[in-house]
Amino acid sequence: MVADVFAIGLLAYRLFAGQMPSAKAPRPSELNTALPAALEKWTMRCLASNPDIRPADAVAARALFVGSVRCV
Secondary structure, eight states, X not given: OHHHHHHHHHHHHHHHHSSOOOXXXXXXXXXXXXXXXXXXXXXXXXXXSSTTTXXXXXXXHHHHHHHHHHHO
16 A cells, blocks of 8 residues: 555654654755665655655555665
């Protein structure tokens, strides 16, 4: 479910940035300069306000995450 993917994005943002995102939250890399760009891109895609941009489900989010980790 797309809502589940958004929740995964919230948790990832909290892990990577050290705080929960808000409406005008900075990109995670602004709070954690050691965060690889590929992981930030994955996190922000999971948090996209447009559900069509988010991975379709947790399986798709996992596949994108594994691809992101391989890029690091």
